[in-house]
Amino acid sequence: MTGLFFLADASGKGFWMPPAASEYAEHVDALFMFILVLSVLFFVLLMGLTGYFAVKYKASPTNTRSSPVSHNFKLEFLWSAIPTVLLVVIFAWGFRDFTSLSATPADALELRVVGQKWNWTVSYPKLDRECTSNSSAKGENVVDFYVPVDRPFTVQLSSQDVLHSFWIPAFRVKRDAVPNRYTGYTVTPTRPGIYPVFCAEYCGDSHSQMRGTVHVLTKEEWEKDFLGTDKCKLDPKAPDYKPKLFAKYGCNTCHSVAAGRAVIVGPGLHGIYGKEEPTSAGSVKVDDDYIRESIEYPSKKIVTGFEGKNMPSFKGRVTEQELAALIDYIKSLQ
Amino acid sequence: MTTTTLEEQIHGGHGAHPEEVDYLRAKRGIWSWMTTVDHKRIGVMYMVGTLLGFLVAGVLALIFRADLMTPDSELGRELYNKLFTLHGAIMVFIFIIPAIPAALGNFFLPLMLGTKDVAFPRLNLMSFYVWVLGLIVLLAAIIAGNLDTGWTFYTPYSIKSNADGSGNIAPLVLATTGAFILGFSSILTGVNFIVTVHKMRAPGMTWNRMPLFVWASYATAVIQVLATPVLAITLLLLMLENVFQIGIFNPAWGGDPVLFQHFFWFYSHPAVYIMILPAFGIISETISVHSKKHIFGYKAIALSSVAIAIISFLVWGHHMFVSGQSEFAAALFSFLTFAVAVPTAIKVFSWVATLYKGVITWNASMLYTLTFLFTFTIGGLTGIFLGALSVDIHFHDSYFVVAHFHYVMMGGTVIALLAGIHHWFPKMFGKMYNEGHARIGVILVFIGFNMTFFTQFMLGSQGMPRRYAEYDPVFQPYHVISSIGSFILGAGLLWTLVYLVMALKNGKKAPANPWGAASLEWATQSPPIEHNFHETPHVDTDPYNYPEIDRTAAKAHH
Numbered sequence: 001m002t003g004l005f006f007l008a009d010a011s012g013k014g015f016w017m018p019p020a021a022s023e024y025a026e027h028v029d030a031l032f033m034f035i036l037v038l039s040v041l042f043f044v045l046l047m048g049l050t051g052y053f054a055v056k057y058k059a060s061p062t063n064t065r066s067s068p069v070s071h072n073f074k075l076e077f078l079w080s081a082i083p084t085v086l087l088v089v090i091f092a093w094g095f096r097d098f099t100s101l102s103a104t105p106a107d108a109l110e111l112r113v114v115g116q117k118w119n120w121t122v123s124y125p126k127l128d129r130e131c132t133s134n135s136s137a138k139g140e141n142v143v144d145f146y147v148p149v150d151r152p153f154t155v156q157l158s159s160q161d162v163l164h165s166f167w168i169p170a171f172r173v174k175r176d177a178v179p180n181r182y183t184g185y186t187v188t189p190t191r192p193g194i195y196p197v198f199c200a201e202y203c204g205d206s207h208s209q210m211r212g213t214v215h216v217l218t219k220e221e222w223e224k225d226f227l228g229t230d231k232c233k234l235d236p237k238a239p240d241y242k243p244k245l246f247a248k249y250g251c252n253t254c255h256s257v258a259a260g261r262a263v264i265v266g267p268g269l270h271g272i273y274g275k276e277e278p279t280s281a282g283s284v285k286v287d288d289d290y291i292r293e294s295i296e297y298p299s300k301k302i303v304t305g306f307e308g309k310n311m312p313s314f315k316g317r318v319t320e321q322e323l324a325a326l327i328d329y330i331k332s333l334q
Numbered sequence: 335m336t337t338t339t340l341e342e343q344i345h346g347g348h349g350a351h352p353e354e355v356d357y358l359r360a361k362r363g364i365w366s367w368m369t370t371v372d373h374k375r376i377g378v379m380y381m382v383g384t385l386l387g388f389l390v391a392g393v394l395a396l397i398f399r400a401d402l403m404t405p406d407s408e409l410g411r412e413l414y415n416k417l418f419t420l421h422g423a424i425m426v427f428i429f430i431i432p433a434i435p436a437a438l439g440n441f442f443l444p445l446m447l448g449t450k451d452v453a454f455p456r457l458n459l460m461s462f463y464v465w466v467l468g469l470i471v472l473l474a475a476i477i478a479g480n481l482d483t484g485w486t487f488y489t490p491y492s493i494k495s496n497a498d499g500s501g502n503i504a505p506l507v508l509a510t511t512g513a514f515i516l517g518f519s520s521i522l523t524g525v526n527f528i529v530t531v532h533k534m535r536a537p538g539m540t541w542n543r544m545p546l547f548v549w550a551s552y553a554t555a556v557i558q559v560l561a562t563p564v565l566a567i568t569l570l571l572l573m574l575e576n577v578f579q580i581g582i583f584n585p586a587w588g589g590d591p592v593l594f595q596h597f598f599w600f601y602s603h604p605a606v607y608i609m610i611l612p613a614f615g616i617i618s619e620t621i622s623v624h625s626k627k628h629i630f631g632y633k634a635i636a637l638s639s640v641a642i643a644i645i646s647f648l649v650w651g652h653h654m655f656v657s658g659q660s661e662f663a664a665a666l667f668s669f670l671t672f673a674v675a676v677p678t679a680i681k682v683f684s685w686v687a688t689l690y691k692g693v694i695t696w697n698a699s700m701l702y703t704l705t706f707l708f709t710f711t712i713g714g715l716t717g718i719f720l721g722a723l724s725v726d727i728h729f730h731d732s733y734f735v736v737a738h739f740h741y742v743m744m745g746g747t748v749i750a751l752l753a754g755i756h757h758w759f760p761k762m763f764g765k766m767y768n769e770g771h772a773r774i775g776v777i778l779v780f781i782g783f784n785m786t787f788f789t790q791f792m793l794g795s796q797g798m799p800r801r802y803a804e805y806d807p808v809f810q811p812y813h814v815i816s817s818i819g820s821f822i823l824g825a826g827l828l829w830t831l832v833y834l835v836m837a838l839k840n841g842k843k844a845p846a847n848p849w850g851a852a853s854l855e856w857a858t859q860s861p862p863i864e865h866n867f868h869e870t871p872h873v874d875t876d877p878y879n880y881p882e883i884d885r886t887a888a889k890a891h892h
Contacts (some may be wrong), residue, residue: 016795028724032795035722039715046686050707053689057625058696065884067691070628079683080676087672087718094722095665101727102661138406162491163591165656165731169797172728176657178592179490179585183658196806200656200731200799202484203491205411208802 021191021216022171027097029172035090101173101185108186109153111145115164115177115199118206118253119143122232129232132248133212139264141253143197143212146231147189148222154186161312165201168214174200189216205265206253236321242329245322249314257333266311267303270333278304291327354868356764356861371455372864376462377441378762383465384433388748389831391424392824399786399820402813407803414803415482422485423476423509427516428469430747431605434612435558436465436523438754439551441762443527445855445862446545448536448871453529461522468519472512479505484801486602489583489594503576510569517562517601520608524558527551536854538873542636545853545877546629549636550615553643554608561604561647568597592657599650607646609743611639613750614681617706620753621685623851624700625692626882631684638677645674655723656730664723671721678714682707693882695849698772702753705780709745713738716791734794740787752779752830759834760848764861765841771833778826785819853877 016036020026057063114121119133119141133143147153157166159177167174170193175183197212217226225231234248235241246252254265261268267277272286279301284290293300295318298311318326357374367375398417401409409417440458444451452458475481483492483506492506531552535544575582581589614635622629629635651659651667685707694700716738720726729735760766789812794800798809805813847856854877858867 016792018797024724025728028728031722032719032725035719035725039718043711043715046682046711047708049686050689050704053686053692054694054696054704057689057692057694059626059693063693064882066625066627066693066880066882068628068883068885069630069691070878071631071633072687075687076631076634076680076684080680083679084676087675090718090722091669091672094724094726095668097724098664098727099661163488167731167797167799169728172724174656174727174730178658180588180590181658196797198797198799202415202488202731202801204482205415207415208407208411208799208804 017172018169018195019191019193020170020172021189021193021195022173023188023190024097024100025170025172026190027100031090031093031097034093038086101187104154104186105152107151109147109151111147111153111155113155113157113166113177114160115157115166115203115210116160116250117162117204118199118210119247119250120164120166120197120199120210120212121248122212124232127227130234130248131232132234132244133252135247135252138209139206139253140209140211141206141247141250144215145212146215146217146222146226149189149192149216149218152186152188154184156182156184158182160317162203163201164199164203164210167198167200168195169198170195170214176201189214192216192218192221209253236325242325242332245325246329249318249326251326254309254311266306266309269330273331273334280304280307288327288331291330292323295323295326353859354863356859357864358763358861360864369459371451371459373440373444373452373455373458374762374862374866376458377437377439379462380432380440380465381437383462384429384437385831387424387429387469388433391421391429392827394421394424396820396824399817401803402805403810403817405805405807405810409803411803412482415801416476416480418801419482419484420473420476423472425743426485426602426605426609427472427513430609430743431516432465432520432523434616434747434751434754435520435527435551435554435608436461438616438751438758439527439547439554439612440523442758442855443530443548443551444534445761445858445866446548446853446877447530447534448539448854448857448867448873449530449534450865450867452526453534454526457522458526461519461526464515464519464522468512468515468517470512471515472509475505475508475512479508481505481509486595486598488598489589489591490585493584493586503572507569507572507576510565510572514562514565514569517558517565520558521562524555527555528559531555536871536873542633543873543876544636546618546632546635546639547612547615550611550618550639553639554611557604557608557611557643557646561601561608564597564601568594568601571597592654592659595654595657596650599653600647603650603653604646606742607642609747611642613706613747614639616750616754616757617685617703618681619853620699620703620757621688622878623757623849623853623880624697624703625689625694626850626880627688627690627692628876628878628880628883629684630687630690631680632876632878634680635684638680641677642674645670645677649674652721652726655726668721668723668726672718675714675718675721682711682714697756697769697849698767698776699753699757699849701773701776702749702756705776706746706749706753708780709741709749709783712788713741713745716741729794731800732794733790733798733800736800737787737790737794740790745783745787749779749783755834757849758855759837760844761855761860761862763838763841764844765837766844766848767834767837767841771836772830775826775830775833778822778829782819782821782823782826786816786823787819789813789816789819850880850882852879 017029020029110125112123112125120143121132122143122145123130131143131145133141135141157175157177159179164177165174171187173185173187175185193216195214197214199210256262256264256268257270259270261270275286276283277286281301284301296315357372394417398414401407407414487509493503571582579587581587583589583591583594585591618629618635649670651663652671655664720729793809793812844860846859854871
């Protein structure tokens with residue numbers, strides 16, 4: 001019964017997999033279905049026999065003697081050889097499709113993806129664009145980025161801090177982002193649409209909020225709505241440059257900027273500029289110097305109550321101009 | 335009674351001894367337990383200890399399953415992350431690795447071999463105290479060190495960075511030390527089993543007359559002894575790295591965090607087989623005894639345990655298909671992973687064939703054995719999806735993996751442990767439990783388990799990553815079913831605990847051989863006397879030779 005339920009639902013559209021939106025996804029789904037059908041067959045066969053034997057040979061006044069059969073070479077050979085052959089086929093099939101992830105055609109769109117606690121930054125090195133994440137009131141950090149349909153794109157992954165994993169379920173691909181090293185994959189989207197992206201390698205408190213959305217655009221949309229606009233352009237003169245920078249470095253994943261100063265991980269920053277704050281090194285007035293020091297040497301003067309939160313140092317990662325912009329942004333939160 | 339007892343067969347009917355004081359009553363007082371070198375008492379102490387661990391880790395799971403009923407986290411992300419870390423670490427290192435070998439294995443291996451005790455009884459007691467020390471160190475590391483890394487302790491996340499940028503590895507070193515001490519305790523058990531099997535079998539007990547539970551325990555012991563030292567090497571490297579600041583695992587010093595995964599899984603993957611092989615052993619016993627039929631394919635089952643033990647050392651890389659290891663390595667590990675599937679499949683086929691033309695009793699132990707065939711087969715088949723490289727790239731680190739390993743670890747090992755406990759409870763404690771009560775337990779566990787974990791296959795394939803405190807509301811219906819299932823499962827297990835404890839107090843007295851089994855542990859009284867047997871048993875037949883087997887049919891057949 002369970003076997004039938006399994007089969008009926010599995011054939012239903014989308015019961016197992018989300019919509020397949022890449023060439024690779026179609027390959028994965030084909031092998032998935034092959035293994036699923038074999039598994040259901042073997043499962044039904046095994047459970048059918050088990051159930052049948054358990055009922056038919058149940059001990060009873062008429063069933064008191066058991067068979068002396070204790071082995072059968074032909075049978076044992078068959079049930080070793082048949083799975084072996086099937087498993088070798090599955091291995092070869094899986095390996096063939098897997099290697100396609102690392103074949104990068106010359107016309108592939110290059111994306112550079114950097115993971116950090118807890119957001120993604122997706123940049124286009126040849127297009128001089130960089131998509132940074134937006135954070136919602138609930139603390140979700142979602143990066144929106146754009147790729148054209150039917151053109152392979154290649155992801156070069158790295159991490160600022162710990163392991164992350166860049167998973168796009170609709171494309172059936174993921175790979176870990178590792179510090180000190182590049183990893184990546186190449187995949188070709190085949191269906192325009194908007195698909196979720198997740199961090200799949202556990203990375204701490206807000207792991208579940210490290211998300212993204214990939215927009216697969218038609219060729220026309222790509223020309224008009226992406227290349228033809230200033231989407232993902234980091235322009236220091238743009239009005240939203242400072243909040244974007246704040247998000248790019250992941251400041252928003254720990255510090256709220258809303259009135260009320262809710263605590264995400266570190267102190268909320270709304271209205272903090274100019275205030276006196278109790279710290280581990282005595283009372284400190286929050287001015288340009290203190291903010292600068294807190295970005296570069298976070299452990300020097302920790303606001304009371306936030307000991308042990310261990311904000312990482314951003315020294316060397318943030319340029320002078322960016323530091324000034326970040327300080328201006330915090331100043332503006334009044 | 336028309337059937338003769340095993341004791342009468344062995345001793346030709348004249349060996350009927352008057353009831354003698356059993357191992358539980360041979361000595362009295364808590365001190366006699368704490369200083370005992372009796373393998374049976376040590377087994378019982380391990381059983382109580384590991385089951386307590388199971389209870390604690392299970393309650394933790396119910397707490398976060400309740401949280402997962404809504405997309406938002408009521409517990410908060412930080413607490414949620416600590417809870418799943420504790421759940422995994424306790425379940426794996428404290429409960430499931432020692433549960434079968436150290437509890438049931440300790441109790442029954444010497445009895446099944448027809449000997450008085452294990453080869454090194456004092457070492458056996460020491461292994462128990464080493465286990466207690468290990469669990470204290472591991473829990474202290476996780477709780478005091480605020481570890482929220484998951485039970486896998488992956489670097490560099492587990493290297494808690496200090497504010498000045500330097501690493502604080504104290505919690506990681508302490509946790510690895512805890513895992514190593516626990517592993518060391520399993521080495522002591524392993525050495526004991528290996529020597530006992532080689533040197534202390536009763537006269538006539540050839541290798542091919544050993545019960546399959548002994549074969550499985552033997553294969554497990556070999557893995558325990560060989561795999562655990564790798565944890566010590568990891569520990570040493572962690573310390574060297576931090577004392578001399580040479581980059582090994584820590585990327586801040588130029589180390590490679592992926593190397594830590596290699597070391598971790600080089601131990602932890604064979605550990606998966608430490609968890610499942612003894613379960614295979616139990617099923618080989620229960621399925622044969624309760625269908626009164628000779629186990630089908632004795633040699634294939636015995637040797638497949640050994641084959642699994644060997645190949646288990648060569649498949650660790652399948653945990654790292656998306657970690658950035660080379661494609662050549664990925665291909666090799668994928669191939670070897672499929673190689674380990676074959677001996678596992680052979681076992682399942684042989685168990686099902688054992689039922690053919692048997693005399694099957696639907697008691698609690700058999701019902702759990704049938705449940706095992708159902709759940710473990712799902713666990714094994716879903717492993718094929720994960721072994722296939724292209725498909726794994728999608729499923730890796732998703733709920734599909736969570737569902738798969740719960741079907742293997744819980745649907746396999748824990749269900750087999752329940753089959754084993756119901757099979758051997760009368761022997762261990764001399765009391766019968768109520769079969770009607772047990773049947774209610776089986777039904778609750780079966781329904782609860784499948785509701786909890788089958789839904790997680792769909793969650794994973796549709797794109798739900800594991801270790802998420804909060805999730806997209808589209809996944810909620812499956813999470814709700816899964817959580818309700820987990821409460822049913824919890825109720826079933828709690829009920830099992832209740833009726834077994836009731837049976838200890840009020841159960842009917844168990845006869846020496848309530849199931850009509852043919853292996854040696856049933857040839858002595860229930861519970862056994864302190865030295866197991868009145869006189870050393872002589873073995874002249876194999877352990878699956880039941881009087882119900884129709885010998886005339888064999889002659890007519892040939």
